[in-house]
Amino acid sequence: MNRSLVTALALAPLCLTLARARAAQPEAQPTPQPPPAAASESPALLDDQPATATAPESTVPLDRVLHEVDRGWTLRFEPAWWYAAPRGEITLPASVGPVTFDGGTFEPGANENLSALDADNPTGGFRGSFHLARDRWRFTIAATHLSTDGVHTVDAPGRLGDAFFTAGDTLDTDFSMTTFEASAAYTLFHGPYADEPGDPDRFRYTLELLAGARFENLDINVAVNPGGGARPPELTLGDDASELFGQPIGGARLSMDFFRDFTVEVGVTVGYWTLSSGSTASTWDILAAFTWRPVQNVGIQVGYQYLGLAAERDVDDGTFEFTGSSAGLFAGLAVQF
Helix, strand or coil: CCHHHHHHHHHHHHHHHHHHHHHHCCCCCCCCCCCCCCCCCCHHHHHCCCCHHHCCCCCCCHHHHHHCCCCCCEEEEEEEEEEEEEEEEEECCCCCCCEEECCEEECCCCCEECCCCCCCCCEEEEEEEEEEEECCEEEEEEEEEEEEEEEEECCCCEEECCEEECCCCEEEEEEEEEEEEEEEEEEEEEECCCCCCCCCCCEEEEEEEEEEEEEEEEEEEEEEECCCCCCCCCCECEEEEEEEEEEEEEEEEEEEEECCCEEEEEEEEEEEEECCCCEEEEEEEEEEEEEECCCCCEEEEEEEEEEEEEEEEEECCEEEEEEEEEEEEEEEEEEEC
């Protein structure tokens, strides 16, 4: 027998055994590779997705704070008695130029303080406001009126407009200031909501921005009761003036409700206007009001108002000027429907 054939026959059983063992082993699976990130999922966007375990507590969206106010038509009327005192200096128009008398010169633009005329005593006046509101808007009409008078005996010669007085004369002064205001307010911030920290039944706040116009009418009359003695013939025994001013105003108002029965409201407005004809006026108003509602639609209101005016106007017979204020406490009602 051929030697090669004998060798092949001898190795055949071993080869068969190795083949069976290899067939019994499972094929090795390739190690899976992570799929590449999608092109639309950038690392920055993925980092912006917080984990569920560390997600922040829900807050009120800014658009809700700025745009949602569910309030139907509301009407409120606030009449009040204002106990205030006027302050300031006045200059009355004069048609006569400088006058020399008793060794002195009396200029037409001389001014007098209301306190020197004894016309600055506190007195009762009227203030009232009417509010119409819906959603974020509030429309307001307000007015004040304060009138006072004074009697003063002078001890030295002087002049106010075309009125001349000398020692021993008595001055009767009437002063009144009436204002009218119309404005629109927009609620900028308010809260808290039921799902915010705090209890809306215990405390709520509202911040409004407002714009509008204010008008002021001043009436001043000075009468001289002679006490004897000489006086310059060019001048008279009295003078008066009545002037109307107006300007746009702007400001802010903050309201705070406590337990739905007590309200605190503070506001500030300022205004300014000037004309090339020689008329200039600036105004400012500071208000603080406290309202308690023993019944649902009627409240008792007390507060403080400081209303100031600086006004100047060139008229045919000279210049009119007033720089002063009216300030004091007020008390009244707040009726709401």
